[in-house]
Amino acid sequence: MQSGLLSTYQNPTQNRNILAWVLSAVLMGFYVDLYFYDHLDAVAKLLHLPSKWTFYGLLYTLGMCVGGYFMLKKHGNSRYHMLRTVSLIAVQSILGFLLPLALDFAGRPSYYFSYFFPLKYDILFPSSLKDMPVVVALWFIFGSLFGLPLLVYFKGKRTYCSWICGCGGLAETFGDPWRHLSNKSDKAWRIEQVSIYAVLALVFTMFGLIIGDAYAADGSALREVAHHTKSFYSFAIGSVFSGVLGTGLYPLMGTRVWCRFGCPMAALLGLVQKFGRFRISVKKDMCISCGNCSTYCEMGIDVRAYAMANEDIKRASCVGCGMCAHVCPRGVLKLETSRDPGPHGNIQVWTVDL
Amino acid sequence: MPALDPGTRAPHYVIVGNSIAGIEAAITIRNRDSAAKITVISYEHAHPFARVSLMYLFCGQLSLKDTQFYPEDLYDRMRFNRISDRVTTVDAAAGTLTLQSGTVVSWDKLLLAVGSSARRMPWPGAYEESAEAPSKFMHHFVTLPDFRALDAAAKPGMSVAVIGGGLIGVEAAEVLHLRGLKTHFLVREPWYFPVALDQAEAEVVAEHVRHHGLDCRTDTPIDGFERRGGRVVLKGREELVVDLVVGAIGVVPATSFLAGSGIDVNPQSGGIETKANLESTTAPGVFAAGDCAQVTWPDGARRPEQIWYTSRDQGRAAGAAMLGDDVNYRRGTWYNSAKFFDVEYTTAGYIPFARPKHGAGGTADGDGWQTWYQQVPGAAVTQRIVCRHGVVKGFNGLGSRWNHQVWMRWIHERRPLEWVLAHMNEARFDEEFTKPFAVLPSATLTPGA
Numbered sequence: 001m002q003s004g005l006l007s008t009y010q011n012p013t014q015n016r017n018i019l020a021w022v023l024s025a026v027l028m029g030f031y032v033d034l035y036f037y038d039h040l041d042a043v044a045k046l047l048h049l050p051s052k053w054t055f056y057g058l059l060y061t062l063g064m065c066v067g068g069y070f071m072l073k074k075h076g077n078s079r080y081h082m083l084r085t086v087s088l089i090a091v092q093s094i095l096g097f098l099l100p101l102a103l104d105f106a107g108r109p110s111y112y113f114s115y116f117f118p119l120k121y122d123i124l125f126p127s128s129l130k131d132m133p134v135v136v137a138l139w140f141i142f143g144s145l146f147g148l149p150l151l152v153y154f155k156g157k158r159t160y161c162s163w164i165c166g167c168g169g170l171a172e173t174f175g176d177p178w179r180h181l182s183n184k185s186d187k188a189w190r191i192e193q194v195s196i197y198a199v200l201a202l203v204f205t206m207f208g209l210i211i212g213d214a215y216a217a218d219g220s221a222l223r224e225v226a227h228h229t230k231s232f233y234s235f236a237i238g239s240v241f242s243g244v245l246g247t248g249l250y251p252l253m254g255t256r257v258w259c260r261f262g263c264p265m266a267a268l269l270g271l272v273q274k275f276g277r278f279r280i281s282v283k284k285d286m287c288i289s290c291g292n293c294s295t296y297c298e299m300g301i302d303v304r305a306y307a308m309a310n311e312d313i314k315r316a317s318c319v320g321c322g323m324c325a326h327v328c329p330r331g332v333l334k335l336e337t338s339r340d341p342g343p344h345g346n347i348q349v350w351t352v353d354l
Numbered sequence: 355m356p357a358l359d360p361g362t363r364a365p366h367y368v369i370v371g372n373s374i375a376g377i378e379a380a381i382t383i384r385n386r387d388s389a390a391k392i393t394v395i396s397y398e399h400a401h402p403f404a405r406v407s408l409m410y411l412f413c414g415q416l417s418l419k420d421t422q423f424y425p426e427d428l429y430d431r432m433r434f435n436r437i438s439d440r441v442t443t444v445d446a447a448a449g450t451l452t453l454q455s456g457t458v459v460s461w462d463k464l465l466l467a468v469g470s471s472a473r474r475m476p477w478p479g480a481y482e483e484s485a486e487a488p489s490k491f492m493h494h495f496v497t498l499p500d501f502r503a504l505d506a507a508a509k510p511g512m513s514v515a516v517i518g519g520g521l522i523g524v525e526a527a528e529v530l531h532l533r534g535l536k537t538h539f540l541v542r543e544p545w546y547f548p549v550a551l552d553q554a555e556a557e558v559v560a561e562h563v564r565h566h567g568l569d570c571r572t573d574t575p576i577d578g579f580e581r582r583g584g585r586v587v588l589k590g591r592e593e594l595v596v597d598l599v600v601g602a603i604g605v606v607p608a609t610s611f612l613a614g615s616g617i618d619v620n621p622q623s624g625g626i627e628t629k630a631n632l633e634s635t636t637a638p639g640v641f642a643a644g645d646c647a648q649v650t651w652p653d654g655a656r657r658p659e660q661i662w663y664t665s666r667d668q669g670r671a672a673g674a675a676m677l678g679d680d681v682n683y684r685r686g687t688w689y690n691s692a693k694f695f696d697v698e699y700t701t702a703g704y705i706p707f708a709r710p711k712h713g714a715g716g717t718a719d720g721d722g723w724q725t726w727y728q729q730v731p732g733a734a735v736t737q738r739i740v741c742r743h744g745v746v747k748g749f750n751g752l753g754s755r756w757n758h759q760v761w762m763r764w765i766h767e768r769r770p771l772e773w774v775l776a777h778m779n780e781a782r783f784d785e786e787f788t789k790p791f792a793v794l795p796s797a798t799l800t801p802g803a
Contacts, residue, residue: 331755
């Protein structure tokens with residue numbers, strides 16, 4: 001349960017006003033510069049860092065640490081939020097920053113062990129796999145194809161999206177002040193269903209082309225198409241969607257714009273979750289319709305509508321951050337993965353037989 | 355009531371009040387009668403919103419739009435005719451009502467779901483304006499206008515006295531304290547919230563409130579109010595000088611406009627007297643639901659049920675009754691939940707009123723009644739189980755989350771206390787990684803309940 005109240009709407013940067021627009025523009029400007037210019041290489045050089053990407057990794061990790069501190073000041077009385085926030089920060093600091101940096105300094109090829117296919121779309125390309133040590137290749141193949149889907153089937157998409165993933169990690173920590181800005185309308189839900197599966201289809205199309213290309217002759221039309229698809233994906237989805245818009249829109253559209261509308265990993269694991277055990281159970285007839293759950297759902301799920309209808313929530317998009325259950329003042333919601341949902345029928349006791 | 359000719363035109367249902375009771379009735383009618391003409395009248399807000407969220411509006415945790423519990427296009431989708439105005443008079447015999455604007459609206463079936471307003475403070479000087487300080491010091495926290503007035507008046511650094519040992523009082527105290535007002539929380543009863551908590555539980559809550567930095571006083575009689583130097587003096591056992599007062603001593607049905615309408619209103623409670631189908635006892639075709647309806651409680655008493663979920667159920671029942679169903683509204687066994695600052699509270703079943711701390715002396719004494727109770731040391735976490743002849747009858751839980759449905763099933767199944775204590779974790783509803791329930795060595799089983 002939440003400790004102390006949030007003054008979300010009293011903070012000018014959290015209210016979609018002029019300051020939020022300025023902040024959004026600054027964030028987008030930073031990402032445009034990072035992806036398409038080299039100014040940051042000079043900054044990295046000043047700090048004796050190998051490249052602008054290392055500098056970006058440092059900023060990213062620091063952003064998560066500072067954001068995580070403030071997030072836990074608000075919600076750290078819950079062990080669930082404490083543990084998953086520590087997990088996110090640890091994964092980012094170690095697997096997302098220190099280990100690749102150490103490998104780089106040691107003159108070895110560096111890998112980000114916490115990113116899997118299809119989020120890291122090129123990790124399973126034949127050209128990537130053939131240069132990897134066997135153990136590393138097995139880690140990515142097994143993790144992408146079996147490890148994560150199994151984890152998600154039994155424990156929910158949250159195991160990746162809210163405990164491991166770097167994108168989710170930034171949203172949950174640095175982005176926490178803006179989580180209430182996600183759009184809750186049916187229209188946004190319809191757009192999300194089209195856009196996220198479109199990106200997923202694009203990833204698989206690209207993957208098919210790349211595989212085909214491995215067997216194609218030099219100068220074939222297939223190679224040309226595969227190359228163009230890859231560059232398009234890398235530019236439009238990899239840089240613009242997940243980076244410039246995904247993070248740049250935090251102060252205007254909430255923190256999970258990329259995770260909700262674009263991430264192919266979220267799409268794929270969401271389908272597994274839909275058939276898996278994870279759900280949010282609703283305590284029957286106890287909801288007072290206050291609106292905290294829906295407001296603080298970063299994925300824009302109208303949680304309250306389910307709670308008012310006494311319906312358990314089983315949505316592909318839910319990243320299991322647990323904030324709906326946490327901010328509910330009547331303890332109506334519970335994240336559950338048990339096989340036996342228990343007696344769920346509504347019992348109506350007319351009188352206590354004294 | 356004008357004769358209804360079903361052959362010639364669709365019936366006109368008029369619903370006064372668009373909070374949970376009124377809007378649920380309107381939706382119930384529309385879902386079953388697509389041709390009906392449905393008019394919803396409300397002065398407070400154009401959309402149904404969760405009144406229970408006023409505290410979240412005050413502290414900036416939610417916006418007014420966040421508290422609207424149906425999509426904004428509900429009226430269009432449901433083809434409700436919206437009137438944003440106040441009803442001033444009703445003439446049940448003529449089947450008409452008059453709005454503040456002077457417009458007269460006629461109806462075939464009328465639902466009064468007008469809710470309640472804050473109970474006025476009964477002590478001298480509470481609402482007097484003085485020439486020295488004409489501004490209003492007395493506030494309440496029930497309606498949107500109440501909220502707006504308090505929101506405008508309450509400034510950080512001021513001092514405020516919140517009077518009332520109930521839910522609205524503790525919610526108002528919490529958000530005023532959060533805004534930076536020196537907050538005095540004054541409870542007239544010997545301990546906080548005696549209708550639901552016994553003395554031991556109430557002391558845990560009061561300690562928690564004090565831990566947040568509020569001045570929380572129990573057993574504090576109020577004799578009156580006086581103005582002094584632009585501030586207000588609370589007269590009682592000792593004087594207390596503050597800038598603002600929030601009166602939170604309960605709510606009363608907002609039915610004063612029904613005087614002379616032909617609709618019977620209980621003179622004590624102000625509730626609209628209803629039959630089992632929620633129709634007025636004196637005005638056929640007029641129904642009441644929610645806070646303003648006088649209904650029969652499981653113990654046989656007649657009084658209004660001023661609870662969110664019963665208002666919802668009454669709204670649905672009244673909607674069905676207006677459509678002509680044979681409705682018999684019954685609330686069923688008591689359950690509820692609340693939150694006192696960070697301490698959540700769940701209850702189900704039979705919890706007797708006002709049990710003092712040590713042993714017997716509550717409303718149910720002797721004759722096989724027993725109370726099992728424990729408090730987790732150093733935490734605002736308690737459990738109380740009321741039993742008779744070793745069989746569980748009621749539960750009170752502070753500081754952890756419980757599924758009231760599971761508790762109610764156990765009561766229904768007449769489970770013995772030992773069995774329940776061994777299965778308590780099946781009723782837990784807390785977040786994962788929370789410490790499980792365990793019977794502590796300090797747990798007590800005392801006679802009486």
